[in-house]
Amino acid sequence: MINITFTYADLEYFLLILVRVTCFVHVAPFFSLSGVPRWVKVGFSIFLAYLLYTAVGRTEVVYNTLLGYAVVVMKEAMTGFLIGWGAQICATVTSLAGSIADMEIGLSMVSLMDPTTRQQATFTGVFYQYFFTLLMIITGMYQYLLRALIDSFTLIPVNGAIFRAESLVESLAVFMGDYITIGFRIILPIFCTMILLNAVMGVLAKVSPQMNMFAVGMQLKVLVGLGIMFLTIRMLPNAADYVFVEMKRMIVSFVEGMT
Numbered sequence: 001m002i003n004i005t006f007t008y009a010d011l012e013y014f015l016l017i018l019v020r021v022t023c024f025v026h027v028a029p030f031f032s033l034s035g036v037p038r039w040v041k042v043g044f045s046i047f048l049a050y051l052l053y054t055a056v057g058r059t060e061v062v063y064n065t066l067l068g069y070a071v072v073v074m075k076e077a078m079t080g081f082l083i084g085w086g087a088q089i090c091a092t093v094t095s096l097a098g099s100i101a102d103m104e105i106g107l108s109m110v111s112l113m114d115p116t117t118r119q120q121a122t123f124t125g126v127f128y129q130y131f132f133t134l135l136m137i138i139t140g141m142y143q144y145l146l147r148a149l150i151d152s153f154t155l156i157p158v159n160g161a162i163f164r165a166e167s168l169v170e171s172l173a174v175f176m177g178d179y180i181t182i183g184f185r186i187i188l189p190i191f192c193t194m195i196l197l198n199a200v201m202g203v204l205a206k207v208s209p210q211m212n213m214f215a216v217g218m219q220l221k222v223l224v225g226l227g228i229m230f231l232t233i234r235m236l237p238n239a240a241d242y243v244f245v246e247m248k249r250m251i252v253s254f255v256e257g258m259t
Contacts, residue, residue, distance in 0.1 A: 012069070013061060016076050016158050018049040023080030024149050029091040030133060030142045032084070048146075052153060059157040072159045079161045079258060082168070083152055086250040087145055093179060093243055094132050097186035098125025104187075104194040105225030106218055124229070128186070128236075135240040141247070148251050156258055167257035171250065178246055186239045189232045190225055197224055 022045045025031045031041070063069045102122040121129070136142055184191065197220060205213040 013058065013158065014049065014053050016061065016072060017052050017056070017153070018045060019073055020076040020080035020152075020158075021045045021049045021052065021149065023077045024084040027081055027084030027088055028145055028149075029088050030136055030145070032088070033133075052150065056150075056153045059160070061159045063159075075159060075161050078163065079152065079156055080149070082254045082258065083149060083251060084145075086254040087247045089175070089179075090243055090247040090250055091129075091132065093182050093186070093246075094128035095121065095125045096179070096183040098122050098128045100183065101187040101190050101225070101229070104190055104221075106221045107225075131233075131236055132240055132243065135237060136244075139240075139244065141244050144248065145251075148255070152255055155255055161258045164257045168254065171253035171257060174253075175246070175250055182239070182242050182246060185242060186236070189235070190228050193224060193228045194221065197221065 022042075025041055025045050025048075031044075061072060063072055099122050101124040105124070107123050197217075201213050201217050201220070204211065
């Protein structure tokens with residue numbers, strides 16, 4: 001006969017772990033895909049929280065009133081949210097790169113419904129998002145995100161988060177510079193090719209004024225842009241490495257800002 005004892009104190013501690021895990025799963029890339037049913041996310045969060053409850057050492061949570069427990073819940077929610085959000089904002093680099101590429105190619109007016117976010121996105125942006133999600137699965141980056149969440153309970157115990165605004169803001173400021181740099185690295189071949197193509201079309205417009213360079217240029221930009229995108233697709237794994245390294249740095253910096 002199995003005898004399991006579960007007190008109210010154990011339930012309160014388990015719920016605090018569940019809050020951090022749920023906020024992480026709701027925000028982190030790959031885990032927060034909108035195509036995944038909500039009951040799957042909830043079930044995965046409860047299962048992972050139970051494993052952490054049995055594996056992580058119990059720490060004492062001190063509070064006196066219901067308002068005090070609500071404050072502890074909010075701290076755990078912010079901790080899980082910041083860990084997942086630190087990875088998510090790095091994944092949005094693909095949207096920036098896709099928007100710039102479509103603006104240069106001439107496909108910025110073409111919008112698609114991105115099934116991962118259920119928002120309107122550009123053609124190239126959706127392509128880059130799917131490609132980087134596939135690389136995240138192949139390289140096992142999602143496992144690193146899970147390990148980061150699990151290790152956070154050792155570095156930041158339950159009710160042990162201390163939010164240092166200066167450290168968090170500094171991490172975001174440093175990231176914004178790297179954000180633009182990585183985005184332009186991804187679409188640099190397309191960007192440079194479009195500059196050369198615009199220069200060539202400008203010379204042709206002066207040499208042959210009777211040619212309708214506007215109509216010809218639109219077709220050439222789409223053809224050349226898609227061709228360069230196809231030829232440089234083998235460079236995307238190297239670009240994904242920059243994104244994943246930045247993702248790891250952001251998670252570490254956010255965790256350090258809460259310890």
